[in-house]
Amino acid sequence: MAYSEKVLDHYNNPRNVGALPKDDPTVGTGVVGAPECGDVMKLQIKVGANGVIEDARFKTFGCGSAIASSSLATEWVKGKTLAEAAAIRNTDIVQELNLPPIKIHCSVLAEDAIRAALADFAAKQEKKA
């Protein structure tokens, strides 16, 4: 498989690898995928009082394209409002990373991970209210 330069760059220099405290009420955590399918992504966002995503982290078990998709997703959500982050589509990721058709599911998983993190944050807010 030939990888695009952008996939290689994210694989070799992944942005925002790590973890945020998942019990922090300002942190939303999304875990999607399954080990038996060959990819699991964990994406976390930290949301400021103004509703803007201040920080993001990821950890991914998966192929290079899955790692690159989640790395890119953390880059993109940072500085965005919750609504803006929710508008990120997998097709944007496909385009940015030049993913071949067989790797489109990696971008879908990254979109799912963003949504799962947003949903977790929203659930925490509701609980608090």
Add this chain to the structure above:
Amino acid sequence: MTVKLPIYMDNHATTRVDPRVVEKMLPYFTEIFGNAASKTHSFGRAAEEAVDKARLQLAKAIGASSDKEIVITSGATESDNLAIKGAAHMYREKGDHLITVCTEHKAVLDSHHALEREGFRTTFLPVKPDGLIDLAELEAAMTDQTILVSIMAVNNEIGVVQPLAEIGKLCKKRGILFFCDAAQAIGKIPLNVEELGIDILAFTAHKLYGPKGIGALYVRRKNPRVRLEAQMHGGGHERGLRSGTLAVPLIVAFGEAAELITQNLAEETARIAALRDRLWNGLTSQLQHIYLNGHATERAPGSLNVSFAYVEGESLLMGISDIAVSSGSACTSSSLEPSYVLKALGVNDELAHTSIRFGIGRFNTEEEIDYTIARVVDVVTRLREMSPLWEMVQEGIDLRTVNWTGH
């Protein structure tokens, strides 16, 4: 220490042609270029002589009692097809039942599927978690209608060696033909068709440091005399079993490659096994949670199929891109399914996705093994640090209790 990169460690897929073999074959392109079937002139006779010599070298390499038992083909896939379809069609009157194993090469499995469409029945034996068949299950599967048992010598993915002598005895006892796909075995383990009771045996040049595009099928002539129905019709070459002009340079090379194996097998396999052990010991001394797939000792010397838990195989291959190996991960195939061989062993999909196949061969060195150990340890460590599964395991979470959102 300097190592020339990239390193080739995928010797199950194919091997580099030994320079001594290339040297032997070259004159047969330009000087001794006759058609081995041209008996009317010296060009043809010289080619025929070269083929005869190679046939003897091939017979000797597998312990065949006569060079007349060697049928030249284009490779192991053709040999597999000729053996299985040829025997099934020839002995159709005697029975319609075939036995093979679910971890066989696709050329064997798909030949059986083709025969099933013609009305034959096949028993696909399972394997134990170590990759070996259960002999009692084989015996129980044999019926009065069984005409052929097809079981490979060395598995191409995990390197395990099936109990060939015992299989040969069971087949002999029941009067059933035993076909063995030995593509991965010749040159890796000592193999003698007489001692093992093998009636038909497929092998190929490019797995034993010869060129691609040339293979052979051993077909026993005595005790019993095996007859096959030809699958390729034409000028009646190879005693009518495989028509087509003989590829003299490739046959010469195949013979020479087999000769080198016959001369140096014990020494070569000992050296390769030592490299394999060095690799395994190097990896296990520095990494936790790594698993050997397949039987620990009943295996070909150069073969090591390892699962690196919590690290997806393709991402590992990407990190060690200067080392040529292969993976059982679905992501490296077009099917999106992890290896059917690992699945047959009961290796769960999760671990199958993390498997890497190392194939050590004649041209690998200790320096290359040490470089490989260092690279793999480095990349696995880095990828585990970014693996959510590794993080969960470190936190004491049992991954089987997690409610995953499969897609």
